[in-house]
Amino acid sequence: MNEVPVQKRFNAWATGAARVALAAAVALGAAQAAHAKTSLLVYTALEDEAMKPYKDAFEKANPDIEIRWVRDSTGSVTAKLLAEKNNPRADVILGLAASSLTLLDLQGMLMPYAPKGFDQLTRKYSDANTPPHWVGMDVWGATICYNRVAAQAKNIPKPTSWEDLTKPVYKGAIVMPSPVSSGTGYLDVTAWLQTFGDDRGWKFMDALDKNVAQYVHSGSKPCTLAGTGEFPIGISFEFRGHELQAQGAPIDLVFPKEGLGWDMEGTAIMKTTRQPDAAKKLADFMASKDANEITARWWAIVAYPGVARKLAGIPDNYADLLVKNDFVWSAKNRQSILDTWQKRYGAKAQQ
Template sequence: MSIKPQFLQLLHKTAIITALAVAAGTTQAQPKTSLLVYTAIESDAMKAYKDGFEKAHPDVEIRWVRDSTGVITAKLLAEKNNPQADAVLGVAASSLALLSQEGMLVPYAPVGLKDLNPAYSDRAQPPAWVGMDVWGATVCFNTIEAKKLNLPKPESWKDLTKPIYKGQIVMPHPASSGTGYLDVTAWLQMFGETDGWKYMDALHQNIAQYTHSGSKPCTMAGTGEFPIGISFEFRAHQVKRSGAPVELIFPKEGLGWDVEASGIMKGTKNLEAAKNLVDWMTTKEANQISATWWAIVAYPGIAKKVEGIPENYEKLLVKNNDFNWSAKNRARILAEWGGRYNAKAEKK
């Protein structure tokens, strides 16, 4: 019995359609894993990290939830019994130490951990969080506005308590901003608690406003809204590079600092994808992205000279900065600080 050519063509078309349908079904059955990542990284950096990670892991898509460190920390703690995030990235180590103490992180040693400077990751084995980069306190000083007001250039934290600076200083609110919190905890650790609070009482007399962003004080100094802004070196460098008439001051007593870090949230339904993210954050490629903005990154030998940041910057950081102490005492410190100084907080 012979088969007509028209029938063979029909069979061939049917087979192609069936194959395409199967392929489409397979694609639909394997969608990208959507990874919900809470972050406090600067908006400038979000796209670079997302693009780099998704290029290395095309089967995973990052969905960001971004806010300042204090807000992200509060959000994570509020969600403790019903966690929403799969991972955190670029959140202060002092905050991640608190989450670890609350049992909210999955301890995990990423593939590239051995390549990183151990000083900038959790010392536990395996670590609850892994460092990305260091950010430290920097004072932005507008030379033009200071000259108009006949303000001398401060050299130290103690200088900022002099009466000549009354109403001329802005700094971040420690409950909202990781930068504000690293300032407060550094002063308490450097000067001792009694003298630390005395110092902040005196500084408060000269504060015009406590902002809810670590970047904003330097931005305000750059535009001349206030001549002095207590901020951090990333934003200080960016403001200076934009052409603003600011000098970067690194107070001689020492610089408060923290680490932007990554971790995995306990309860994630996307554990392997979250591990992939933390693995990737330890790579040379990810650290090269960090080095675009930061003078100190976790991967040794990657950081480049940043304009306006001194060569000995790392040596200026406060020694024995205890993130676990900062985490354990966070609620107490913020309650005390708020009771003393909240009257000058920026309105939300």
């Protein structure tokens, strides 16, 4: 019997080994593909504290999907989305102001979608279209954070109204958010214009500006600065106020008697998403009772009935204090309002 040459036997062995390795690699690749997660790029203006609870709860319920956040203040997120209109990146928008979502919708950027369980939500807290183009999460409103210790040291009284803040005693004692970058700042400005009227509203802001030390980038920062005592008064919103109170900051929350500007945080799917099925699952989750229970940790009014709870420092009649608010008007007039504000007061804005 003739023996197979050593070289031929080696070549045959090598070929077989290569085939086995290739088959193993293909099988491994298929297994990895089967377990690969769908990635959702989510643009948000949520407070930092809220991002992890939503992400953890959603990804636990949907282990095949992961959220990748892009976070900034409301004005900055809105500007980024508009700038990317012709080359959009985001799949989902979460925790952005309804006034901004309305603006994006007017640009034709949002996908109509009624999430599962939508009929369980309070209808007035979402877009009026059927199906809705965005779905509300919560209401947030204007609040004055007043540091008792810092104010008393300078003999600065607690204000009870917006008009109080124009008095000379408050000169240099106030910080507020810029409406250019902050949704809270924008809801303040639009509320004053809608409540007082255009002429009186700008005259009020002229008088207020004389007492404002600085306009800052975010809606949270004025209350944070008041909490530390750097400034006695910060025009902010209730989330940051009651969080700081819970941490022991010597601040009172003031809800001015003329009424409170307000907006809603909402969820929307980008019409151009490359992951529509996963995006719809996130929208479904955000409309669920579980997600609303997370939201209710920080907000006095949420979209799911019966979930909201009493929050320290927030009055029982909070909903009655909210001024009449036209989101479509706010969206359509956004640029002209911001241009006017920037021209009048932008010199004091934080860069």
